[in-house]
Every structure is written in structure tokens, then in C-alpha cells.
Amino acid sequence: MDVAETFTQKPMSLAALSAEIAAGRTKAADLAATYYERIEELNPRLNIYLSLTKERALAQASKIDAMAAKGNPLPPLAGIPVGIKDVLVVQGVPSTAGSKILQGYRPPYDCTAVARLEAAGAVLLGKTNCDEFAMGSSNENSAYGPVRNPVDPELVPGGSSGGSAAAVAANLAVAALGSDTGGSIRQPASFCGVVGVLPTYGRVSRYGLIAFASSLDRIGPLAANVRDAATLLGVIAGHDPNDATSSPAPVEDYATESDKPAAGLRIGVPAEYFADGLDPEVRAAVEKGIGALEAAGCTIKPISLPHTKYAVPTYYLVATAEASANLARFDGVRYGYRSADSGTLSAMYSHSRDEGFGAEVKRRIFLGTYALSAGYYDAYYLKAQRVRRLLAEEFLRAFAEVDAIVTPTSPFPAFKLGEKTGDPLAMYLADIYTVTASLAGICGVSVPCGATKTGLPVGMQVLARHFGESTAFRVARAVEAAGI
Amino acid sequence: MSEKVTVEAVQRVAELAHLELTPEETAPMVRDLNAILDYVAELDELDTSNVTPLAQMSELSGDGIVAVLRADQTAPSLNRAVVMEQAPETDGAFFKVPKVIER
Numbered sequence: 001m002d003v004a005e006t007f008t009q010k011p012m013s014l015a016a017l018s019a020e021i022a023a024g025r026t027k028a029a030d031l032a033a034t035y036y037e038r039i040e041e042l043n044p045r046l047n048i049y050l051s052l053t054k055e056r057a058l059a060q061a062s063k064i065d066a067m068a069a070k071g072n073p074l075p076p077l078a079g080i081p082v083g084i085k086d087v088l089v090v091q092g093v094p095s096t097a098g099s100k101i102l103q104g105y106r107p108p109y110d111c112t113a114v115a116r117l118e119a120a121g122a123v124l125l126g127k128t129n130c131d132e133f134a135m136g137s138s139n140e141n142s143a144y145g146p147v148r149n150p151v152d153p154e155l156v157p158g159g160s161s162g163g164s165a166a167a168v169a170a171n172l173a174v175a176a177l178g179s180d181t182g183g184s185i186r187q188p189a190s191f192c193g194v195v196g197v198l199p200t201y202g203r204v205s206r207y208g209l210i211a212f213a214s215s216l217d218r219i220g221p222l223a224a225n226v227r228d229a230a231t232l233l234g235v236i237a238g239h240d241p242n243d244a245t246s247s248p249a250p251v252e253d254y255a256t257e258s259d260k261p262a263a264g265l266r267i268g269v270p271a272e273y274f275a276d277g278l279d280p281e282v283r284a285a286v287e288k289g290i291g292a293l294e295a296a297g298c299t300i301k302p303i304s305l306p307h308t309k310y311a312v313p314t315y316y317l318v319a320t321a322e323a324s325a326n327l328a329r330f331d332g333v334r335y336g337y338r339s340a341d342s343g344t345l346s347a348m349y350s351h352s353r354d355e356g357f358g359a360e361v362k363r364r365i366f367l368g369t370y371a372l373s374a375g376y377y378d379a380y381y382l383k384a385q386r387v388r389r390l391l392a393e394e395f396l397r398a399f400a401e402v403d404a405i406v407t408p409t410s411p412f413p414a415f416k417l418g419e420k421t422g423d424p425l426a427m428y429l430a431d432i433y434t435v436t437a438s439l440a441g442i443c444g445v446s447v448p449c450g451a452t453k454t455g456l457p458v459g460m461q462v463l464a465r466h467f468g469e470s471t472a473f474r475v476a477r478a479v480e481a482a483g484i
Numbered sequence: 485m486s487e488k489v490t491v492e493a494v495q496r497v498a499e500l501a502h503l504e505l506t507p508e509e510t511a512p513m514v515r516d517l518n519a520i521l522d523y524v525a526e527l528d529e530l531d532t533s534n535v536t537p538l539a540q541m542s543e544l545s546g547d548g549i550v551a552v553l554r555a556d557q558t559a560p561s562l563n564r565a566v567v568m569e570q571a572p573e574t575d576g577a578f579f580k581v582p583k584v585i586e587r
Contacts (some may be wrong), residue, residue, distance in 0.1 A: 010526070048561040091566075105570060106569070106570060108562050108563065108569075108570065109562065109569050200545060201541045201545065202542060202545060214538075215539070215541055241554060245541070245542065247542070247545065249545075275486075307530075309526070310526065310527055310529075310530065312523075313523055313524035313526050313527050314527065316520065316524060317524055317527075324501060328501075328502075331502065332572060333570065333572075333579050333581055334567075334570070334571060335570040335572075335580050336570075336572075337572075338572035338573070342582055343582060344582055344583075345581050345582045345583070345584050346502070347582075348499075348581060348582055349502040350502045350503055350504040351504065353502055353503050353504075354503055354504045354505070354506075357503070359509075361526065362503060362505075362509075362513075362519075363513065363516055365501050365503060366494070366497055366501065366503070366513060366517060367496075367517060367520055367521075369497045369500050369501040370489070370493070370497050370517065370521075373497065373500060374495075380524070382537050383527050383528075383540050383572060384524075385537030385539060386532035386535040386536070386537050386538070387527055387530055387532060387535075388526065388537075388538045389535050389537065389538035390530065390532070390535060392538060392544050393493060396517065396544070424516055424519075424520070425519055425520060430518075441541040441544055441545055466544065466545035467545065
């Protein structure tokens with residue numbers, strides 16, 4: 001690799017670690033301590049963790065060790081160290097959503113997905129850094145400083161789940177939870193060289209996810225390999241009465257399903273994702289991945305998704321409109337930052353928000369409020385909702401002909417810190433391949449698929465129909481096995 | 485770049501969103517909004533006169549729009565003491581804010 005310093009390290013697989021813990025060869029408490037040592041060493045440079053939950057982690061680890069010592073059967077994630085994106089709430093644990101407006105905030109309840117991980121024995125190491133309110137594609141919008149990409153610390157890790165992706169890439173966690181609204185799990189996974197999962201909308205409860213855009217937000221896992229990501233999804237997925245949009249669809253055994261060979265699957269390759277603007281090295285790497293799928297016995301089918309180009313403008317109207325509503329609750333009244341000496345209630349609201357929110361968040365609230373305001377609602381928000389239906393129906397038609405669709409996750413590999421911060425639109429266009437799946441509600445996986453000549457990771461995005469995660473995992477496993 | 489969005493419009497939006505822009509923040513916001521709105525105008529290329537807006541994702545994913553209501557039973561909600569610990573200003577029962585009504 002050409003870079004001066006790199007901090008990547010591959011975590012052990014869940015299977016290997018679980019075996020060690022169950023056999024008592026590794027104590028969960030020692031494992032957690034080792035991770036905290038590594039975090040202490042690397043976090044000052046990489047800025048991955050915003051807060052650590054040492055007491056909680058060690059208490060959980062001791063519990064697991066006691067169970068192992070008795071020879072009791074262990075839950076599926078017993079002793080496994082995980083990082084949690086700071087938009088997911090854990091009762092009593094600081095949760096900032098990467099914003100100053102929630103500095104010091106300790107939530108009064110638990111995120112369902114996090115609670116399910118802990119019930120499965122996972123050891124929560126801490127809260128990972130992210131773009132403010134999950135708005136961003138580089139983790140440069142965090143009010144607590146950017147995360148640095150472990151592959152090359154002069155580069156961004158991607159966003160908004162930059163901290164979670166970097167945590168796995170640097171082995172500062174075996175796995176992590178992130179959130180994805182327009183690409184925020186998949187894109188940082190591709191920039192950092194790890195696996196990231198976008199579950200179908202409704203697959204994982206959103207209860208306890210600090211909301212950005214309620215019709216787009218998903219919680220999902222990041223891990224070092226596809227099978228581990230599938231295992232984590234199986235733990236967090238499933239209906240939750242606390243989330244009215246969570247689906248009652250049965251949860252499959254994703255890890256076992258992912259073991260099935262991909263031979264016989266029909267793979268769609270959409271022309272619109274391989275056109276202008278795609279970095280030639282990314283194209284080459286993804287094409288090698290497609291070649292590997294063909295060698296594995298898949299049928300490769302060129303397809304067209306002609307409405308793709310309308311996805312970014314659609315997304316930036318729908319997401320910002322919903323964000324403007326969801327962020328209205330941050331007003332200094334009940335929690336979070338309250339501006340001092342405001343005099344009137346109205347001034348308290350606007351000063352608290354103006355002082356507490358960063359520039360990108362304000363920009364999106366402005367855009368969203370404008371798009372929803374009287375006289376503009378039809379032309380912007382409703383129009384976008386109509387185009388959204390066209391985009392979604394286009395995917396549904398495609399999935400009648402193919403089982404999975406593969407694309408690059410991002411048009412380019414990780415870019416330099418500061419490179420795109422001057423131009424909001426340039427940053428928005430980074431999402432061009434990921435927002436389509438977000439708008440349609442379908443699922444996907446970003447799987448590492450080779451690298452550029454200078455060693456920057458490339459990700460392939462595998463998309464499947466609603467609740468088709470098993471198919472996406474099978475295809476991703478085949479790409480992973482090819483070792484591009 | 486078009487001037488779809490004026491300074492007055494941005495000030496009106498600021499009122500709606502309870503966000504106060506400083507004079508230094510206003511010009512860049514007007515510029516950024518205009519750039520973004522120019523870009524999203526691309527959507528006007530599409531004839532969507534016969535397309536219903538998509539609001540509920542469950543419409544697509546096969547679940548159908550099932551209005552599943554829970555039983556109408558009261559149950560404990562959040563613990564008040566825990567919630568009030570996070571309040572910027574409180575008397576223990578209520579959130580205190582600057583006076584709303586002038587007498």
C-alpha cells in the first residue's frame with residue numbers, strides 16, 4: 001500500500017471467537033479489556049468512539065464468563081464486542097447523534113435493536129462517531145470532529161456511519177450497528193473495506209433510532225465478513241410493537257441461508273450505474289466481481305433502470321422534508337441544549353437551534369421546510385413522492401426478471417478529508433448509487449470487492465427485493481469467496 | 485443560477501423552522517438553496533400526473549397497509565423522574581420555559 005500509515009486489522013470471525021469463548025480459552029472480560037486497550041491506543045488518531053461504556057461492557061462480559069464456566073449454553077453473540085452508532089439510544093448512556101444540541105443527553109430508554117444485541121450476549125464497547133443526525137457522506141459533519149479512515153487517516157471513512165465502519169475496519173469492534181437513510185451504512189462500509197447491510201424498510205425496528213427521515217431510516221449491521229453481518233441481522237430483525245412500521249414478516253436464518261451457493265441466481269447489471277462519473281478503477285474492480293459471480297454459476301443479465309438519475313433530487317426533497325419535521329423536537333424545552341438568557345420562548349427555540357445545530361443540518365432543515373411550505377408543497381414534496389413511486393416500481397419490475405442487482409456502492413473510493421466540504425451538491429452526488437434502494441424500501445449489502453492501485457477499498461452493492469436479504473447475502477458471499 | 489429563493493423567502497423559512505440565521509449565514513444559505521433547487525428541478529422532466537404519491541413503504545413490500553392497532557389499555561410510559569433528569573429547567577413535574585404570555 002502507498003499510504004504512510006494504516007490502521008486496518010481484520011477482527012476474528014464470530015464463529016472463531018464464539019468457539020474460543022464457549023471453550024473458556026478466551027475470557028469475554030479479557031477480550032473486552034484487549035479491545036479497550038486498542039481503543040485507547042488508536043482512538044485519539046481515528047476519533048471513532050465518542051463515548052465508552054466500560055462498566056456496562058465488563059459487567060456483561062463477566063456474566064458471559066460465569067455462564068461459560070458453568071458450561072451453560074451461550075447466546076449467539078456471547079462476549080462479542082460491538083460498537084453502536086451514536087444515533088441509537090441506550091438508557092443512561094450519552095447519545096449525541098453527532099450533534100452539540102444533544103451534548104450530555106442521556107436517553108431514558110433503550111433502542112430495540114441494541115437491546116436485542118445485548119440479550120444475545122453482545123458486549124457494548126461504546127458509541128461511535130457519525131455525521132450530525134446521520135446527515136452526511138463523509139463523517140465530516142460531526143460536531144465532535146471527523147472520523148479518519150483506518151485504511152489511510154488522511155481520508156474520510158464515508159458517512160454517516162463512519163465511526164461504525166471504521167471501528168470494524170480497525171478492529172476496534174468485531175461488529176457494529178449503523179443506520180442507513182440514503183447510503184449511510186453501505187457507503188462507509190465500501191470506503192473502509194468492510195461489509196454493511198441495508199435491511200428492508202421495516203425489517204429492523206426503528207424504536208430508539210434518533211429519527212432523520214422516517215420513511216427512509218433503517219438500522220443495520222456492519223461486520224468484517226458477510227456471514228457475521230447476516231448473523232447480526234438475524235439477531236436484531238423482527239417485529240416490534242414499539243415501531244408501527246416494523247414488519248411482521250418472519251425472520252429467516254440469514255447466516256445459514258448465506259451458506260447456500262449462488263449458482264443459478266440471475267444477476268441484473270443496470271447500465272445506469274456504470275456510466276459517466278464512475279471511477280475507472282472502481283468499475284474494473286466491480287466488473288471483476290461480476291466475473292466471479294458468473295464463474296460461480298450465476299446468469300448475468302444487462303438491465304436498465306431509466307429513472308435512476310432522478311433518485312438524488314427525489315431523495316434530497318423527501319429526506320430533508322421529513323428531517324425538518326423530525327428535528328422540530330430539538331427546541332431546548334425538554335432535553336438537550338438550551339440557549340441561555342433568551343428572554344422569550346420564541347427566542348429560546350431559535351437560539352437553541354441555531355447554536356446547537358451544525359451547518360449541514362440547518363441547510364437540510366431549510367430545504368425541507370421550503371419544500372413543505374404553502375405554495376411549494378405540491379411542486380417539491382408531492383412531486384418527489386410521485387417520482388419515488390416510479391423508482392420503486394422500476395425495481396419491482398426488475399426483480400421479476402432477476403434475483404439480485406449488482407452495482408458499485410460508490411462512484412469513487414474514499415476521498416481526502418476536506419475535499420468535498422466546500423460544495424454541498426458534490427457531497428450529495430456521492431450518494432448516487434445508494435439512494436435508489438433507500439427510496440424503494442428494498443434491501444442490500446455492500447461487500448468488499450477489490451481495491452484501487454493505491455490500496456483503497458472498493459465495495460460492490462448487492463440489491464435484492466423486499467425481504468430478500470437471504471438472496472443478497474448468498475450473492476455477497478460468492479463475491480467475498482472470490483477474494484477480488 | 486436562478487434566484488428562485490430570495491433573502492425574504494429564506495427569512496420566512498427561518499421563522500417557520502424556528503431557526504435564526506445570522507447575517508453571515510444568510511447569503512450562503514440563499515446561494516446553497518438556489519443551487520440545490522436548480523438541481524432538483526430535473527424532476528419536472530417527468531410527467532407524474534397519473535402517479536399517486538408514495539407515502540407508506542408497507543404498500544410496496546407486500547405487507548399491505550395493515551392498520552394494526554394495539555389494545556386500548558393503559559400501561560406505564562416513561563419514568564417521569566428519569567425524563568426530568570434531562571430537562572434544562574424543571575420544578576420536578578413540569579418543564580420550565582421563558583414566560584409565554586405577557587400580562
